Structures are given as structure tokens and as C-alpha cells.
Amino acid sequence: MLSRKARLDAHGEDSSYFLGWKEYEKNAYDDVQNPTGIIQMGLAENQLSFDLLESWLASNQDAARLTRNGESVFRELALFQDYHGLPDFKNELVEFMAEIRGNKVNFDPRKLVLMAGATSANETLTFCIAESGDAFLLPTPYYPGFDRDLKWRTGVEIVPIHCSSSNGFKVTKCALEEAYQQAHKLSLNVKGVLITNPSNPLGTTMGRDELNDLIGFAVAKKIHIISDEIYSGTVFDHPSFISIMEALMDRKLQDTDLWSRVHIVYSLSKDLGLPGFRVGMIYSNNETVVSAATKMSSFGLISSQTQYLLSKILSDKKFTRNYMKENRKRLKTRRDMIVAALRDAGIGCLKSNAGLFCWVDMRHLLSSNTFDAEMELWKKILREAGLNISPGASCHCSEPGWFRICFANMSEDTLNLSMQRIKALVGRIQQCRRGRVTHQDSGCNSRRRSFSKWVLNLCSYDREPDR
Amino acid sequence: MKMLSRKATFNSHGQDSEYFLGWEEYEKNAYHEVDNPSGIIQMGLAENQLSFDLLESWLAQNPDAAGFKRDGESIFRELALFQDYHGLPAFKKALVEFMSEIRGNKVSFDQNKLVLTAGATSANETLMFCLANSGEAFLLPTPYYPGFDRDLKWRTGVEIVPIQCSSSNGFQITESALEEAYQQAQKRNLKVKGVLITNPSNPLGTTTSRDELNLLVNFITAKGIHLISDEIYSGTVFDSPGFVSIMEVLMDRNYMNTEVWKRVHIVYSLSKDLGLPGFRVGAIYSNDVAVVSAATKMSSFGLVSSQTQYLLSVMLSDKKFTKNYVSENQKRLKQRHQMLISGLQNAGIDCLKSNAGLFCWVDMRHLLSSNTFEAEMELWKKILYDVRLNISPGSSCHCTEPGWFRVCFANMSEDTLNLALQRIKAFVDSLSTTNNNQSRHQSNKNQRRKSFTKWVFRLSFRDREASER
Numbered sequence: 001m002l003s004r005k006a007r008l009d010a011h012g013e014d015s016s017y018f019l020g021w022k023e024y025e026k027n028a029y030d031d032v033q034n035p036t037g038i039i040q041m042g043l044a045e046n047q048l049s050f051d052l053l054e055s056w057l058a059s060n061q062d063a064a065r066l067t068r069n070g071e072s073v074f075r076e077l078a079l080f081q082d083y084h085g086l087p088d089f090k091n092e093l094v095e096f097m098a099e100i101r102g103n104k105v106n107f108d109p110r111k112l113v114l115m116a117g118a119t120s121a122n123e124t125l126t127f128c129i130a131e132s133g134d135a136f137l138l139p140t141p142y143y144p145g146f147d148r149d150l151k152w153r154t155g156v157e158i159v160p161i162h163c164s165s166s167n168g169f170k171v172t173k174c175a176l177e178e179a180y181q182q183a184h185k186l187s188l189n190v191k192g193v194l195i196t197n198p199s200n201p202l203g204t205t206m207g208r209d210e211l212n213d214l215i216g217f218a219v220a221k222k223i224h225i226i227s228d229e230i231y232s233g234t235v236f237d238h239p240s241f242i243s244i245m246e247a248l249m250d251r252k253l254q255d256t257d258l259w260s261r262v263h264i265v266y267s268l269s270k271d272l273g274l275p276g277f278r279v280g281m282i283y284s285n286n287e288t289v290v291s292a293a294t295k296m297s298s299f300g301l302i303s304s305q306t307q308y309l310l311s312k313i314l315s316d317k318k319f320t321r322n323y324m325k326e327n328r329k330r331l332k333t334r335r336d337m338i339v340a341a342l343r344d345a346g347i348g349c350l351k352s353n354a355g356l357f358c359w360v361d362m363r364h365l366l367s368s369n370t371f372d373a374e375m376e377l378w379k380k381i382l383r384e385a386g387l388n389i390s391p392g393a394s395c396h397c398s399e400p401g402w403f404r405i406c407f408a409n410m411s412e413d414t415l416n417l418s419m420q421r422i423k424a425l426v427g428r429i430q431q432c433r434r435g436r437v438t439h440q441d442s443g444c445n446s447r448r449r450s451f452s453k454w455v456l457n458l459c460s461y462d463r464e465p466d467r
Numbered sequence: 468m469k470m471l472s473r474k475a476t477f478n479s480h481g482q483d484s485e486y487f488l489g490w491e492e493y494e495k496n497a498y499h500e501v502d503n504p505s506g507i508i509q510m511g512l513a514e515n516q517l518s519f520d521l522l523e524s525w526l527a528q529n530p531d532a533a534g535f536k537r538d539g540e541s542i543f544r545e546l547a548l549f550q551d552y553h554g555l556p557a558f559k560k561a562l563v564e565f566m567s568e569i570r571g572n573k574v575s576f577d578q579n580k581l582v583l584t585a586g587a588t589s590a591n592e593t594l595m596f597c598l599a600n601s602g603e604a605f606l607l608p609t610p611y612y613p614g615f616d617r618d619l620k621w622r623t624g625v626e627i628v629p630i631q632c633s634s635s636n637g638f639q640i641t642e643s644a645l646e647e648a649y650q651q652a653q654k655r656n657l658k659v660k661g662v663l664i665t666n667p668s669n670p671l672g673t674t675t676s677r678d679e680l681n682l683l684v685n686f687i688t689a690k691g692i693h694l695i696s697d698e699i700y701s702g703t704v705f706d707s708p709g710f711v712s713i714m715e716v717l718m719d720r721n722y723m724n725t726e727v728w729k730r731v732h733i734v735y736s737l738s739k740d741l742g743l744p745g746f747r748v749g750a751i752y753s754n755d756v757a758v759v760s761a762a763t764k765m766s767s768f769g770l771v772s773s774q775t776q777y778l779l780s781v782m783l784s785d786k787k788f789t790k791n792y793v794s795e796n797q798k799r800l801k802q803r804h805q806m807l808i809s810g811l812q813n814a815g816i817d818c819l820k821s822n823a824g825l826f827c828w829v830d831m832r833h834l835l836s837s838n839t840f841e842a843e844m845e846l847w848k849k850i851l852y853d854v855r856l857n858i859s860p861g862s863s864c865h866c867t868e869p870g871w872f873r874v875c876f877a878n879m880s881e882d883t884l885n886l887a888l889q890r891i892k893a894f895v896d897s898l899s900t901t902n903n904n905q906s907r908h909q910s911n912k913n914q915r916r917k918s919f920t921k922w923v924f925r926l927s928f929r930d931r932e933a934s935e936r
Contacts, residue, residue, distance in 0.1 A: 006597040006761035050544045065533045075519045080745040116585050120768045128475040276549040276773030292475035299589045300769035304745030
């Protein structure tokens with residue numbers, strides 16, 4: 001009765017990434033109402049700088065109230081459904097994007113296509129570039145949502161470019177080539193590479209070498225590059241952000257074929273913390289892509305009410321400069337907090353400089369170097385420490401034991417509490433292990449049993465009987 | 468290897484049809500009562516501009532709704548973070564109650580069966596993705612909204628097979644037309660997954676009758692297929708007979724919780740009733756949990772801005788306001804409709820009798836030089852370039868008979884509508900004058916005919932500014 005798309009679970013929403021969310025929803029932490037509930041650390045939201053936005057709104061009530069210089073613009077906006085987008089808004093966006101890149105690149109508003117969120121932008125680009133059955137190569141680990149956004153309704157495949165902890169998960173020439181060969185083995189036509197830069201879930205920006213390797217690869221194979229730069233405004237530490245456009249310009253590739261095969265995806269969901277407003281976009285040097293994507297944006301236009309509000313916010317350059325600077329400062333503080341606390345619990349993170357999360361190394365806590373052990377650890381962390389974090393397997397990481405932990409979507413107190421819980425859990429896990437190791441001899445069965453029981457009780461220490 | 472997809476490079480987006488070319492001409496030379504009084508008047512845009520004053524006045528009295536405040540407290544943060552594809556509960560509640568009210572409360576809707584999407588455009592495409600595989604087909608009665616060629620087919624790969632309707636019975640859907648369309652699909656090796664109707668109809672402006680709805684229910688029952696009822700114009704019914712929703716018919720026939728019940732889906736939007744196309748508010752309503760579930764996930768690709776959901780949840784919860792708005796709006800539409808049809812009658816042009824919508828389905832067959840679509844195109848161009856009115860030719864709506872045009876009446880001021888009607892009258896008069904002269908001066912009057920024709924030609928071009936084109 002229904003289509004295959006509707007019936008199968010190709011929407012990808014049965015992965016643990018989503019299961020953790022469901023557990024959280026049943027038992028969400030609240031500092032007053034439910035202090036032993038699950039703390040959400042799987043949601044990459046930026047909640048650190050709302051005060052700045054709220055204060056701006058309070059001083060600029062016109063923008064939300066749909067008036068301009070006291071005159072109502074309601075009618076004009078209510079009727080505005082032009083898929084070319086509100087000109088003022090696009091002009092402000094390209095300037096904002098340039099500023100994020102230290103003004104080392106300029107963007108042309110005519111090459112910008114507005115879409116209802118980066119989710120929509122990524123799917124639309126896929127529809128424009130690839131046929132059903134074609135493939136994109138993506139470096140692992142990658143954002144779990146891509147399995148739905150890039151593949152579900154488009155019929156396009158993802159072939160992973162395996163990255164490894166041995167070099168900090170950087171993309172190598174060899175990994176690119178291997179992925180390409182793998183696609184061929186699967187009889188898939190590779191149309192391009194999609195990178196997320198800064199990376200989700202790694203929280204790192206791509207180095208110039210990586211970008212150059214990628215460019216070389218795309219030139220050789222004559223394929224596209226999609227650079228999802230949704231986290232570009234969250235770079236809070238060195239090295240600084242290098243956009244794919246900057247890398248191309250530095251190599252003077254503006255007039256080559258590759259130039260028209262490189263596309264950027266952006267959104268205000270992470271940098272400004274406004275995922276509810278559905279503001280995404282595609283930037284492309286390829287006229288045909290801009291033209292087709294513009295028409296396709298009919299399926300997901302941004303509310304004119306929202307375009308207007310944001311055009312006003314972004315036109316206040318003093319505000320945006322201050323916002324971005326302050327926001328980055330706060331993100332860095334948070335990142336430093338979580339890294340220190342994890343270190344204190346004997347847990348290391350990948351050195352990061354961007355994003356709203358850390359890529360955490362818990363390999364030493366696995367009972368074995370397997371994804372089953374990773375799942376076991378993830379469940380322990382969910383049920384015993386009451387933390388919802390994202391297991392590396394859900395991000396297609398090729399090595400077990402890595403987890404993405406978000407740090408910008410809760411208060412400082414909540415973050416501190418979550419770190420205490422992790423420390424306590426790590427303590428228990430290590431005790432349990434030591435307990436197993438020291439009581440090997442057979443003559444101590446009853447002593448072992450009672451000791452094990454004691455250790456078990458200790459492990460269950462924070463468990464509320466009613467959970 | 469091709470660089471881009473076929474979808475991006477072919478023109479299967481359907482935007483090369485005249486429907487869009489007329490818009491382009493309009494954009495180059497748009498009418499403005501002060502700056503460009505002889506420009507092209509846009510009558511091809513089905514927008515409802517008649518009742519903004521009511522909305523503006525509500526906004527002025529309820530500044531909190533747009534100002535991100537609830538009971539005086541800022542909820543900006545909550546809204547900024549709200550991206551749950553289940554939608555803002557308060558908004559869905561207000562929306563289903565609004566939908567119910569439009570149907571005279573003869574049906575009630577469950578907000579858990581409602582999926583919000585960024586416009587009906589998104590809703591229709593999403594339903595296609597849920598109900599049909601690429602290569603399968605939906606049957607649509609002609610004439611139909613030209614946008615469906617893009618919305619239903621482009622990225623989904625689904626085909627449209629027309630259910631041919633004819634002026635002989637007011638373009639109503641008949642059993643034989645349904646059957647013929649089904650057979651036609653079989654001939655083309657297309658598996659039919661359902662029927663999609665627009666009720667009230669665009670471009671006809673008529674509500675689908677109970678008989679037709681019953682026929683449809685019988686048909687989809689017999690064939691085991693779906694029915695999508697795009698009820699985007701349901702709030703614009705300004706005259707009798709009243710609006711009968713497909714849900715009402717199913718309930719009257721005790722079809723609740725049957726298999727057929729689960730195969731009927733409604734599409735709605737606030738773009739026409741409330742005149743808010745810019746806000747991108749659409750919805751799918753379905754009794755099939757699997758459809759609701761899949762469509763909800765797919766709505767990720769086109770969610771409604773939480774800022775907009777909140778504003779409209781407050782507005783639609785104001786029942787006093789919505790009742791008054793709906794009734795006043797319908798009154799104004801009825802008045803405009805009357806203006807248009809009398810103005811056209813005065814020019815010897817008839818319309819299909821209609822009771823809804825933002826347009827009339829106008830019969831200009833008698834003005835065609837021949838009963839062909841070429842002649843229709845010729846007439847349309849004359850009307851566009853000479854009379855300077857952008858209207859929609861029936862062929863762009865897949866009408867099977869040449870000579871019908873959709874003319875919108877709710878997207879301009881009364882004065883502008885009057886001007887448009889004057890231009891039409893002048894045009895029609897000039898045509899009959901030309902015809903009369905041509906029959907009188909058949910044989911020896913070539914010279915006089917030529918100079919007279921020149922005068923008539925100048926008359927047609929009278930309002931054209933020499934300098935600007």
C-alpha cells in the first residue's frame with residue numbers, strides 16, 4: 001500500500017543515536033523535578049548565548065513584531081514566497097559567512113539558495129548532483145543524520161572513507177583512494193565527497209594538507225566536493241578555520257572545472273543556536289546547481305517572518321561581531337571544563353578546536369575491543385550514570401570505544417554533575433575489574449561471592465530503585 | 468559521466484510552461500497605479516489579499532505572539548531550540564480545531580494524525596514519497612493546478628495520468644472518466660497508487676459535490692488505492708453549496724476504521740485561507756499511522772519555523788477572531804467574485820458557476836480564432852501583451868478543451884480589478900468591431916480596411932507607453 005521509502009526503516013531512525021534520545025525522553029534530568037534523571041549529552045545544541053540574543057530582541061522589538069521604522073511590514077512578508085529569498089537576508093548572510101572566515105573569502109548572494117535547515121540543504125544538493133544508486137564518499141566518523149538526509153528519499157549511497165585514531169582521524173590520500181575502490185567494487189558511481197568542516201563528531205577543523213589532498217582527489221576523479229560548514233562559527237581555538245573556498249582560492253582554482261563542483265552547506269542552527277527557525281542554505285559556484293536548487297527549495301522555504309527577523313539581527317554588525325566573539329569564548333570555557341573533568345576521570349579526548357562536543361576516548365573502559373563492548377559501555381553510561389552520549393558506532397567510526405559528548409546544551413552545574421557521574425562510574429568499572437582480578441583462587445569462593453556482591457552493590461550505588 | 472543529476476538538468480521542474488512565462492513578463496512590466504498605470508496586471512496569482520487588515524489589527528492587539536512572549540514571559544529560547552518534527556503541540560491543536568470549524572464542525576480532527584510541513588507544496592510531495600514508488604502513478608482530474616507537475620513528479624519519479632473532465636457537465640468527475648484514466652494508466656504500464664483531487668478545485672473554483680465524492684470513494688474502494696484530498700481552499704467557500712470534506716462523506720457512509728479510511732489523506736495550508744503563503748504552513752492529515760509516522764520523519768526536510776508556529780498557535784486559538792475572520796473573509800471573496808463575473812458578463816464573457824477559491828474559470832472559447840490550443844495561446848498572448856493582463860491559459864492546467872482561462876480576483880485592489888475589467892471590455896469590443904468591419908468591407912475596400920485596421924491596432928495599443936519597451 002505504501003511506498004518502499006515509507007515502509008522500510010531506511011530513515012535510519014532505529015540506530016542507537018535515536019534510541020538514547022527515546023530513553024532520555026522517558027526520564028529527562030531536571031535539577032529540581034528529576035535530579036537523578038538522564039542528562040542529555042547527545043544533542044549538539046548551542047545554548048550558551050541566548051542571553052545575548054534575548055537582549056538584542058528586547059532592544060529591537062520591530063524585528064520580531066514585523067514592523068520596519070514603526071510601519072507594519074506584515075502584509076509584504078505574509079505574501080513573500082519567492083524562492084529567491086528575501087534579498088536583505090541573503091545580503092546579510094553572505095557578509096556574515098565572510099566574516100566567519102575572517103573575510104578571506106567573499107560570497108555572492110546570487111549563488112546562495114535558502115532552505116529550511118541544513119537537513120534540507122544536504123538532501124537537495126544530493127538530488128541535484130546524484131542519481132538514485134550513485135554514491136557519495138564520507139569520512140568516518142560522521143553525523144548519523146546523514147544516513148537519512150543523504151540517502152533516504154534520494155536513493156543515493158554513502159561509502160565511508162575510513163579514518164583512524166592513529167593520525168587523529170585525519171582524511172588521508174590512501175583512505176580516499178580505498179573508499180573510491182570500495183565504491184567500484186560495489187558497482188557504485190561516485191559523484192563526490194561530502195565533508196563536515198569543522199567535523200561532527202570530531203570537533204576539529206580540517207588542516208590545509210587534508211583540504212589539499214581532497215582537492216587533488218576531486219580533480220583527479222572529476223567529482224564534487226560538498227563542504228558542510230555548519231559549525232564554522234564555533235571555532236574557538238587554533239588552528240583557525242580554513243573554508244574549502246579559501247583553499248581553492250589559495251591554489252588559484254577559481255577558473256577551473258573543479259570550482260563549479262564545490263558547494264558549501266551552511267545553517268544558523270549551531271552558530272546562532274536557532275535550530276527551531278529552520279535556516280539553512282546552499283552556496284554553489286555552479287549556475288545549474290543554483291538554479292535547480294532554487295526551484296527545489298520550494299519544498300522547504302524559510303518562513304518570511306523568520307527571514308525578516310534574522311536579516312535585522314545580522315545587519316547589526318556590532319552585535320554579530322560581539323556575539324561571535326563572546327560565543328566562542330564561552331564554548332572554549334565549556335570545552336576546557338569537560339576536557340579537564342574527563343582527564344580527572346582518566347579519560348582522554350581528541351584535541352579539538354571547534355564544535356559543541358568532544359570526541360572522547362573510552363577504549364580503555366571497554367571489556368573487549370569490539371562494538372558489542374562499546375554498546376555495553378554505552379548502555380552502562382546511559383542506565384547507570386544516567387548520561388545520554390553518542391556511541392562511535394552510530395557515527396560509523398571504524399574503531400570501537402569512541403563517544404561524542406556534547407557540552408553546550410546544558411548549564412554549567414549540569415555539566416559538572418554529569419562529570420561527577422562519569423567519574424563515579426569509571427571508578428566503579430575499575431573497581432569491578434580489580435575485584436575480578438584479585439579474587440581468582442578457588443578456595444575463596446564464598447569470600448569472593450560476598451566481595452563480588454559488595455562490589456556489585458557499590459556499582460549500583462547511584463541506581464534509584466524506581467528507574 | 469554526467470556532472471549533475473537528470474533532475475537538475477532537465478526541465479522536469481515544469482517551469483517552462485506558459486504559466487511561468489506570463490509571470491516573467493509581468494515582472495518585467497508590472498502594473499502600478501502610480502508608477503506604471505499601463506503595466507501588466509497580475510491576475511495569474513491565486514493570493515488572498517482581501518483581509519490583511521483583520522490580521523494586522525489582531526497583531527497590533529496581541530504583540531506578544533510575534534514578540535516571543537507567553538503571559539508576558541520570554542519564550543524565545545524555548546522556541547529557538549524547538550525543532551521537534553512532531554510540531555508545536557499548541558499549534559497543532561489550534562490548527563485541527565480551525566480545520567474543524569471550516570467544516571462546520573461536522574468532522575473533528577485528531578492532532579496526532581496531523582503532520583506539519585513547510586507549505587502544501589512540501590505536503591503534497593511528501594505524500595507522494597510515502598504512497599508511491601518511482602514510476603507509479605496518481606490520477607488527477609483536469610484541469611488541475613500547474614504546480615502539481617513539479618510538486619508530485621519531479622523528485623519523486625511519480626507520474627500523473629489525467630482524469631479528463633469536460634465543460635459538458637461543468638467539469639465534474641464522472642465514473643467513466645475515472646475508469647478511462649485508470650485504463651489509460653494500464654496501457655502505459657503505470658501502476659496506479661491513488662487519485663488526487665483539489666477540493667475546492669483549483670482552477671475551477673467549485674466545491675466537489677457529494678455525488679462526486681461518493682463516486683471517488685467507490686472507485687478507490689474498488690481499485691484498492693489511495694485518495695488525497697488537497698483542501699487548501701476549504702476556507703474560501705463563499706457561497707452555496709457548502710463545503711463537503713472527504714472525511715465527512717466517509718463518516719456519513721460509516722467508513723471509519725476501515726481499510727479505505729486509512730487510504731484517505733488530506734492536505735491543508737494557511738496560504739489561501741489566511742493569506743499567509745510566505746509563512747510556509749502546510750499539513751498532512753492521515754488516518755494511517757504508518758503514513759503519519761513516515762511523513763513526520765520526512766517533514767525534517769521542510770519543518771515550519773517555530774517562530775511562525777508559535778505566532779499562529781496564538782492567533783488560531785483566538786476563536787472569536789478566527790470565527791469573525793473566516794466569515795468576513797468569505798463575504799469579501801463573494802463580493803469580489805461577483806464584481807469579476809458581472810464585469811466579464813458585461814464584456815460578453817461567461818464563467819463557470821463557482822462558489823469558492825480566489826479565481827474564476829472563464830469561458831473565452833467564443834473569442835478563439837479556431838477551436839485549438841494554438842488559438843488559445845494566441846489569445847492568451849494577446850491578453851498578456853495587448854490587454855496587459857496575466858491570466859492562466861487552460862492548457863497550462865491540462866484542460867482538454869481550448870478556450871478556458873483562470874482569472875484571479877483576490878490579489879489586487881478593487882480599483883485595479885475594475886481597470887482590468889475595463890481593459891477586457893475594450894479588448895472584446897475592439898475584436899467585434901474589427902470582425903464587423905471585416906465582413907462589411909470584403910471586396911473593394913482593401914485600402915479602407917487597412918487604415919481602419921491600423922486605427923483598431925492603435926486602439927488596442929492605446930495604453931502602451933511608447934517609450935518604455
